[in-house]
Amino acid sequence: MLIRWIRNQGGYPLIPPTVYGSGCGGAELALVYLTQELALKGHDIQVFGNTGNQDGFYNSVNWLSLELYEQYAKDSCDVTVVYRVPTTLRLNSQARVFFSCDQYTSGDWNSYVADNEPMLFFCISNYHAEYIRRNYQ
Secondary structure: OEEEEEEOOOOOOOOHHHHHHOOOOHHHHHHHHHHHHHHHOOOEEEEEEOOOOOOEEEOOEEEEEHHHHHHHOOOOEEEEEEEOOOOOOOOOEEEEEEEEOOOOOOOOHHHHHHHHOOOEEEEOOHHHHHHHHHHHO
């Protein structure tokens, strides 16, 4: 299964070597470990975001600059997971997931929902799930 992750909030570069070198937050660490575990299960994983110009395969996961997303999205994938912040990028996939890992979701939620309505919301706690239900559905 081809699973694309979109980490579009910018911020500091995130690839596994930065995690082990300079550290990162808990949500970012969850992204790294979750994608690695999915790759170990045999899935083809692509993560698009700020790689600090260090695109490449790390622990069987393909970490790519967000600027390359549209090029890859020409071909459909099985699942697209939008991580943390809504996006207006075209999601060419069979299933769409929003991965909520913050107390307050930021970004242009209305544009996101209008063009790429999630089929599933993944929230890290009941608090986060209730926040999403209360504010965005």
